[in-house]
Amino acid sequence: MSATKHTIAVIVNDQPGVLQRVSGLFGRRGFNIESITVGASEEAGLSRMVIVTTGDDHMLEQIEKQLYKIIDVIKVVNLSSQAMVGRELALIKVKAEPSERPEVLGVVETFRASIVDIGPTTLVVQVVGDSVKIEAMIELLQPYGIREISRTGVTAMIRGSVTDSK
Amino acid sequence: MSTHHTTMRSKDELREKWMKPDIITGSEILLRSLLLEGVECVFGYPGGAVLYIYDAMHGFDDFNHLLTRHEQGAIHAADGYARASGKVGVCIATSGPGATNLVTGIATAYMDSIPLVVITGNVATTLIGTDAFQEADITGITMPITKHSYLVRDVEDLPRVIHEAFHIASTGRKGPVLIDIPKDVSAAKTLFKPVTEIDIRGYNPTVSPNKYQVDKMIKAIEQAERPLILAGAGVVHSGAHDELLEFVNKSGIPVTTTLLGLGGFPSGHELWLGMPGMHGTYTANNAIQQADLLINVGARFDDRVTMKLEGFAPYAKIVHIDIDPAEIGKNVPTDIPIVGDILTTLKQANTVIKHTDNAEEWRNLVKQMKMDKPLRYIDSSDELKPQWVIEMIHDTTHGNAIVTTDVGQHQMWSAQYYRFNHPRSFITSGGLGTMGFGFPSAIGAQMANPDRTVVSINGDGGMQMCAQELAICAINNIPVKVAIINNQVLGMVRQWQEIIYDNRYSHIDLAGSPDFVKLAEAYGVRGFRATTKEEALQAWEEALNTPGPAVVEFVVRKHENVYPMVTQGCTIDQMIMGDSE
Structure with a gap:
């Protein structure tokens, strides 16, 4: 069995320590976390975590089963087993002297990204998309000199009228 | 029958008394809630952060509280109680070191799926996170080794939390649940509203198979x-x-x-x-x-x-x-x-x-x-063999005792040579393999079964990890019969060093162990020593006939190994048959 990337949604009680319960489980059982996002869900008192992990099918099955053993976990959905929209936001602070700006702007526009801050010698670029697009954007901005990158990690949802909480 | 009837009625009366909607402290809510869960025996150790709880226990005799001599003794006793009875075991410790002393016991129970409710005090909510005196993040520390845990920040939550804790501990795959109660929460007063309903959305174990x-x-x-x-x-x-x-x-x-x-x-x-x-x-x-x-x-x-x-x-x-x-x-x-x-x-x-x-x-x-190919060992006429001792204990108790063990060679020999016929009669730390478990767990098992013979079989190593609990046997006249299979070494480690590490014996000699007879007597417990079969049988019979606790030290040969043995990396049919071949 080969290791592949999986995106999992975990609906949890919005309780103190719940992130520690989930991340601790991944740590002690040797499951990998590529990214994890947490935020409010459509229901008060519940949060939705989206975790990107890599592993084979056996590991994925164990991840789901072990997650369900946490009392504060309400539901686990393997989003990537279905048609899924996965999005990530990145803020990239790139070195851009006034003379270089038009060129950087060209790259930004092509990616339908935007400039959210302009400093004397830098620009902050905001880009939204799947992880592949973010990677491509970073690669293209690299030559100008990237000062700082901040990424949100992937959040995701099943396409169409299906929801993961029902 | 008539006494049974009276007990039932007085139980109902008691229940009514405990359910009364009085304005009481968090500590009293805790005690009443424990009673409503059917708790009859609690093992604990007081300290600063649980002073309100212990104050509420002053003059209180609706359940039994046993003061152990170490928090580890308390939790292993609660564990033994749970294993022997099938009920939830309960223990209480204070914040900081009291709570961290429970960690091994919690992990022991978690690995073997034993239902426990573990109650710890914590510093006041206003002090949490300030590195206050005797503060430890016990819910954080124990997250990987509890089925669930609660840090109660509001006294209003206590009745629900306690009811949920007992439900979670005792249903599905059982396990320990920790309730951490800050000092100000155990002091705060509120109207007691008992909780009898369970509504835990994320918890619904599958009982009926497909x-x-x-x-x-x-x-x-x-x-x-x-x-x-x-x-x-x-x-x-x-x-x-x-x-x-x-x-x-x-x-x-x-x-x-x-x-x-x-x-x-x-x-x-x-x-x-x-x-x-x-x-x-x-x-x-x-x-x-x-x-x-x-x-x-x-x-x-x-x-x-x-x-x-x-x-x-x-x-x-x-x-x-x-x-x-x-x-x-x-x-x-x-x-x-x-x-x-x-x-x-x-x-x-x-x-x-x-x-x-x-x-x-x-x-x-x-x-x-x-x-x-039955289990076999080569007996000796001049030396006491540990396997013979276990068989002797089996025969003299007619296979009907509750046997607790520590961890190591004596544990395996007990498993092999004490032929068990009843459930909840063999109590041992299987998953975690916790030395120091054998003796205190017997105290709990005896509390749950006052009328059964409880035998605790230990090695000379593990006995020294929780020997201090002889005190509570003596004071409360808990008639546990303690067998110490004394081979003067850490036997299982010795066995591995002999077989796998080419006779390189490293730090296994237990020279300097106390005279176990004198140790028992120092606590006011009867002690016996046996070096031959005759002495062994005589001392053991006398111990069994002692109305209270007794300790019997069996001095056995040092170089005995547990066989069959499968070494790591081998499949289970690749057995070393050893002496029995």
Whole structure:
């Protein structure tokens, strides 16, 4: 069995320590976390975590089963087993002297990204998309000199009228 | 009958008293809630952060509180109480060091799925996070070793939290639940509103198995020629020993019981093959390797049972019944998974199971193996052999005692040579392998079963890890009979160093151990020493006839090994038969 990337949604009680319960489980059982996002869900008192992990099918099955053993976990959905929209936001602070700006702007526009801050010698670029697009954007901005990158990690949802909480 | 009637009535009256909606402190809410959960005995140790709780216990005698001499003793006793009774064990400790002293006990209970409610005090909510005196983040520390935990920040939550904790600890795959109560919460007053309903959205264990899966198992059994049952702790936890016996009697399928499954099936049964695994019997291990159908009933394919996974049960189709879906397929790929309670599942199966006529040859084969290759040791006329001591303890207690053990050689010999016939009668730390568990767990087992003989078998190493609890046996006249199998070394470590590390004995000599007879007497407990069979029998009989606790030290030979033995990296049929060959 080969290791592949999986995106999992975990609906949890919005309780103190719940992130520690989930991340601790991944740590002690040797499951990998590529990214994890947490935020409010459509229901008060519940949060939705989206975790990107890599592993084979056996590991994925164990991840789901072990997650369900946490009392504060309400539901686990393997989003990537279905048609899924996965999005990530990145803020990239790139070195851009006034003379270089038009060129950087060209790259930004092509990616339908935007400039959210302009400093004397830098620009902050905001880009939204799947992880592949973010990677491509970073690669293209690299030559100008990237000062700082901040990424949100992937959040995701099943396409169409299906929801993961029902 | 009339006394029974009075007890029932007074229990109802008491319940009414405890339920009364008074304005009381968090501490009183805790005590009343424990009583409403049916708690009769609590093991604990006071300290700063639980002073309000202990103040509420002043002059209080609705339940028994035993003051141990170490928090570790308290939690192991609560664990022994739970294992021997099937009820939830309860212990209390203060914040910081009191709480961290419970950690080994919590992990012990977690590994063996033992229902405990562990109550710790914490510093006041206003001080949490400030590195206050005796502050420790015990919910954080114990997250990986508890089934669930609560840090109660509001006294209003207490009744619900306690009720949930008992529910979670004692249902599904059982386990320890920790409730951390800050000092100001145990002091705060509020109107007591008992909680009797359970509403935990993320918790709903599957009890009833999928009928389709059970049918698949029945079909597989019909087709099998060499079926075998591997019965584990789940049989004992769910109280399914009678149903397992019925299942075996109806089907004629041979049974092997894991360390924690011992007692879940009568050892005198002709189809019982003994314990499998690292120190398992020749028959059990070979039967697993030859079986064409292996039915795992509430065991978790622990590495000490399977040994080398590649090559484990190579010809067997695997059926796995477990209340915890995460156990199924975790270590061994499973053909027929059945998620459910063992008792419920076996009851269902027993209505349709038929005798395995195809397996006649197989039954004869394993019975023959059992006869040809029984557990054996070479006895001695001039030296006391540990295996002989265990057999002697078995014979003098007619196989009916509750036996607790510590961890090591004596534990394996107890598992091999004390033939268990009753569930909840063999109490041992299987998963975590906790030294220091044997003696305090016996105290809990005795509290749960005042009328049964409770024997605690220990090594000279482990006995020194919790010997201080002799005090509570003496003070409360708890009649535990303590056997110390004294070989003057850390025997199991010595055995490994001999066999695997080429006789390089490193730090195993227990010279400097106390005189155990004097140690017992220092606590006011009767002590005996035996170095020969005659002395052993005489001292042990006298200990059994002592109305209170007693300690018997059996001085045995140093170089005895536990056999059979499968070393790591080998499959379970690659056994070193040792002395018995």
